[in-house]
Amino acid sequence: MSGQAETRAAPVQVSASGPVKEARRRSWWGKHGRTTTVWSLRVAALLAFLVLWQLAGNVVANPMFVSSPVAVWEQLWAWVTDGTLSTHTWITIQEVALGYVIGVLTGALAGFALASVRLIYDVFEPFMMALYSIPKVALAPLFIVWFGIGIDMKVILAAVSVFFLVFLNTAAGVRDVDRGLIDAVRLMGGSTRDIALKVVLPASMSGLMTGLKVSIPYALIGAVIGELVASNRGLGYLINDAAAQFNTAGVFAAVVVLTALAMVLNAVVGAIASRANRWKPLDA
Amino acid sequence: MTAVLEIEHLTKEFQRGDVATVALRDFSLTIEQGTFVTVLGRSGCGKSTMLNLLSGLSKPTNGRVLHRGSPHTGPTPGIGYLTQSDTLMPWRTVQRNVEMPMEIAGRPKPERQAAAAELIATVGLADFADSYPRELSGGMRRRASLARMLANGAETILMDEPFGALDAQLRSELQRELLRLWTATGHTIVFVTHDVEEALLLGDRVVVLGPLGAILLDQEIDLPRPRDPDETKIHPRFVELHATLVRALKEGARR
Ligand SMILES: Nc1ncnc2c1ncn2[C@@H]1O[C@H](COP(=O)(O)OP(=O)(O)OP(=O)(O)O)[C@@H](O)[C@H]1O
Ligand SMILES: [Mg+2]
Numbered sequence: 001m002s003g004q005a006e007t008r009a010a011p012v013q014v015s016a017s018g019p020v021k022e023a024r025r026r027s028w029w030g031k032h033g034r035t036t037t038v039w040s041l042r043v044a045a046l047l048a049f050l051v052l053w054q055l056a057g058n059v060v061a062n063p064m065f066v067s068s069p070v071a072v073w074e075q076l077w078a079w080v081t082d083g084t085l086s087t088h089t090w091i092t093i094q095e096v097a098l099g100y101v102i103g104v105l106t107g108a109l110a111g112f113a114l115a116s117v118r119l120i121y122d123v124f125e126p127f128m129m130a131l132y133s134i135p136k137v138a139l140a141p142l143f144i145v146w147f148g149i150g151i152d153m154k155v156i157l158a159a160v161s162v163f164f165l166v167f168l169n170t171a172a173g174v175r176d177v178d179r180g181l182i183d184a185v186r187l188m189g190g191s192t193r194d195i196a197l198k199v200v201l202p203a204s205m206s207g208l209m210t211g212l213k214v215s216i217p218y219a220l221i222g223a224v225i226g227e228l229v230a231s232n233r234g235l236g237y238l239i240n241d242a243a244a245q246f247n248t249a250g251v252f253a254a255v256v257v258l259t260a261l262a263m264v265l266n267a268v269v270g271a272i273a274s275r276a277n278r279w280k281p282l283d284a
Numbered sequence: 285m286t287a288v289l290e291i292e293h294l295t296k297e298f299q300r301g302d303v304a305t306v307a308l309r310d311f312s313l314t315i316e317q318g319t320f321v322t323v324l325g326r327s328g329c330g331k332s333t334m335l336n337l338l339s340g341l342s343k344p345t346n347g348r349v350l351h352r353g354s355p356h357t358g359p360t361p362g363i364g365y366l367t368q369s370d371t372l373m374p375w376r377t378v379q380r381n382v383e384m385p386m387e388i389a390g391r392p393k394p395e396r397q398a399a400a401a402e403l404i405a406t407v408g409l410a411d412f413a414d415s416y417p418r419e420l421s422g423g424m425r426r427r428a429s430l431a432r433m434l435a436n437g438a439e440t441i442l443m444d445e446p447f448g449a450l451d452a453q454l455r456s457e458l459q460r461e462l463l464r465l466w467t468a469t470g471h472t473i474v475f476v477t478h479d480v481e482e483a484l485l486l487g488d489r490v491v492v493l494g495p496l497g498a499i500l501l502d503q504e505i506d507l508p509r510p511r512d513p514d515e516t517k518i519h520p521r522f523v524e525l526h527a528t529l530v531r532a533l534k535e536g537a538r539r
Contacts, residue, residue, distance in 0.1 A: 021411060183341050184371035188385040188436060189361030198384070202375045 064248060071249040072256065079253065084238070089257055091234040095151055095223035096261065099158025103215065107163040108208055111170025116200060121171065132164040136222060140229045149230040158222030165218060166211035173207020174200055209273040216265045220258060287350075288440050288472045289315040289338050294347030296333055307333040308497035311347075315440075315474055320466055322487035323476045324529060326536065330497040331476045332368050335442045338474065339365040351440075361389065364438030366446050370425050372417040378404060378428045379413040385436040396435075403431040406461060408454075423450045427458070434465070440472045448478065456513050459486060463510070480529050484522060485511055492529060494536035501532040 029036075050069045057068040079085035115121050140157060147153040181199050190198065227236025235254045242250025291313045297304040307330045315321055315338075325331050336342040337349050340356040340363065349356045351363065359365075372381045382403055386396035404413050407427035409420075417425055426449050433441070447455040463486065466473055477483050483490045484505060492501040507521055516522050 178371075180367065180369055180371040181373060183359075183367070184373075185384075185388070186341065186359045187339060187361075187363075187365050188388045189359070190388045194388050198388075199373070202373070205375070 064246065067248040067252050072252045075247070075249040075253040076256065085257065088233060088235050088238045088254075089261075091151065092223055092227070092236070092258075093261065095154040095158060095226070095234065096219050096265070099155045099222055100162055100216070100219040100265070102155065103159040103162025103219065104166050104212060106159070107166030107211065107215075108170050110163075111167045111208075111211075112174060112201070112204065114167075115171035115174035115204075116196065121175070128164070128167065132168065136161045136218075137225050140225055143226075144230050154223045154226030154231070154234070157226045158219045161218035161222040162215040165215040166208070169207045169211030169214070170204055171207075173204030173210075176207070177203040205276045209269075209276055212269045213266070213273065216262060216269060219265075220262055224258065286317045286352075287314045288317050288352060289313075289474075290350040291334070291337065292347050292350070294337065294344045294349065296330070296337060296342070297345045306496060308337075311497040311499075313491065313499070315472060318470045318472055319488045320473045320475065320486060322483035322490045323474065323493060324478070324480065324483045324490060324533065325476075325493035326533065327478075329493045329495055329536070331493060332444055334493075334497060335365065335367075335444050335474065335476060339363055339442055341365070361385070361436055362438055363440045363442065364433045364436040365442040366429055366433045366444060368444040370417070370422075370429055372425060372428055372432070374417050377414050377416055378409055378420070378431075381417070381428060382431045382435050385432060389437075400431075400435060403434055404428070406434075407431045407458070423454065426450065430458070438471075439469075440474075442474045442476075444476045445478065446475070447482070455482075459513070462486070467510075480526060480533075481517065483529065484525055485513055485516060490525075490529065492532045492536065498536075500536045501529065503528065 053066070054068050054070065056066050057063040060066055076085070114124055136157060139160065140153075143153045143157055147156060177200050181203065182195055185195050185199055188194075223234070224236040224239075227234035228240055231237045235258055238254045239251050242248075242254065291311055294308060294311045295306070296308040296311075297306050311330075311334070313334075323331055323334070333342075337344055337356075340349070340351070340359040351360070372378075373384065376384065379397075379400055382400040383396045386399060391399075401410075401413065404410055407430055409424060409427055409431070412420060412424065412428075417428065420428065426446065430446060433443075447458055450458065459482070462473075465471070475483075475486060484507070487505050490501070490503050490505055491499060492503075494500040503525065505525060507516060507519060507525075
């Protein structure tokens with residue numbers, strides 16, 4: 001139609017008022033100062049913790065219980081050189097990654113689909129909450145019966161834990177969408193599909209991102225519990241095995257590797273989330 | 285003249301539990317093709333409710349709304365509606381927000397980018413095309429919404445207090461721009477405002493609403509066009525009409 005055609009014919013420019021955008025070059029310290037401070041303090045805190053830990057070994061009655069950073073490091077190094085660490089870590093990485101991806105995909109899809117239709121959501125919500133409340137650990141024996149003690153069972157345990165968190169957060173995001181935004185698209189003549197893709201999907205992103213973040217530990221828990229319950233491979237097995245031999249340094253070493261794994265996952269998801277949330281105001 | 289929008293014996297209630305809020309009762313109004321109708325009324329008298337019904341966003345409890353002779357089934361791109369509250373997509377930049385209606389209409393990308401850039405310049409936001417709505421002031425968001433609504437290219441335009449949040453200078457610039465657009469296109473405009481002067485400067489006809497959408501006054505504005513704000517405000521007829529409208533509004537308050 002003709003609205004914008006006429007506007008183009010003789011645009012009356014509205015006088016500029018309000019803020020102007022200017023280049024402001026910041027010094028190196030202006031750009032990185034805070035980050036540098038934060039990171040230096042972090043490193044200092046970690047070092048202090050390690051020193052205290054090392055000293056604790058001299059104070060407590062039986063140093064075997066607390067182990068020490070040096071012993072843990074030596075154990076890690078021994079595992080690295082004889083290949084134990086890479087085999088077991090690789091197994092756990094596979095379980096965690098597969099479980100996480102499967103849980104996220106199914107959870108996000110289910111959350112988006114179920115929450116988009118009010119009636120369906122109202123019907124299924126209590127069932128979902130009931131299933132969510134089951135401690136997933138309690139399902140481990142059942143999964144062993146169903147899927148054996150191979151990698152499948154750990155992947156599924158991790159996926160189930162992740163699924164509900166992602167599902168619930170995505171569904172909450174979908175249901176929180178501002179009615180006004182949906183009406184705006186209806187006014188533009190948008191179809192249900194336009195509403196789903198251009199409003200509900202982007203609006204539910206922050207809910208999905210929350211789900212992605214909070215479910216990372218649960219992927220690890222699922223996989224490791226599975227390994228603890230029944231396995232002869234993986235970091236969970238390594239922990240079990242070391243503990244059975246009263247090798248506390250070994251337990252701590254495996255936990256350190258798990259922590260590193262969790263941090264890598266956190267960093268990856270954090271990067272995705274900050275891309276998806278670019279429109280959020282910088283400070284608020 | 286043909287009627288674009290007709291409201292016939294309409295009642296609108298909002299039910300909540302066992303209590304219904306009646307916003308409009310037995311309300312009738314006809315909007316003729318190509319006219320600029322301003323609607324005045326005190327807060328809460330049902331102006332926004334009326335526009336929601338005219339746009340097709342909400343359904344009447346009783347009675348009906350006709351758009352070009354046939355009952356409304358829902359919003360259509362033929363009617364543009366600038367709602368009272370901002371509904372810019374927070375995850376889109378101003379540029380992409382303004383492109384949105386054209387995106388939905390399926391216009392090719394280069395074309396809609398150019399058209400959006402021009403509309404954004406028209407409302408004075410050229411420097412902020414890449415900003416997100418949250419980075420803008422209230423009045424700037426209002427102008428971005430206005431640009432987006434114009435991008436629809438609708439022939440019937442509903443506006444709910446579009447210039448309320450703007451300073452006097454900007455407001456008169458945008459009023460002039462709106463009048464220019466209206467003269468050039470012959471669109472039909474329904475414009476809700478609190479401001480008696482604005483109602484008189486813009487409209488062909490002013491409708492004063494009272495409680496429950498009672499029509500207190502339906503007055504033709506026979507002021508010469510083009511209306512320069514400064515000259516028109518001292519026109520004797522303007523002063524006379526101003527007094528009439530203010531009296532009608534006061535009467536509404538007493539009822
Ligand atoms: N969704 C709703 N649910 C319940 N009541 C509503 C709803 N929308 C409007 N109302 C009621 O209808 C009446 C008219 O509201 P409306 O928004 O149309 O007023 P208005 O004339 O636009 O006022 P203002 O000038 O302040 O914007 C008000 O009393 C309001 O409480
Ligand atoms: Mg209103």
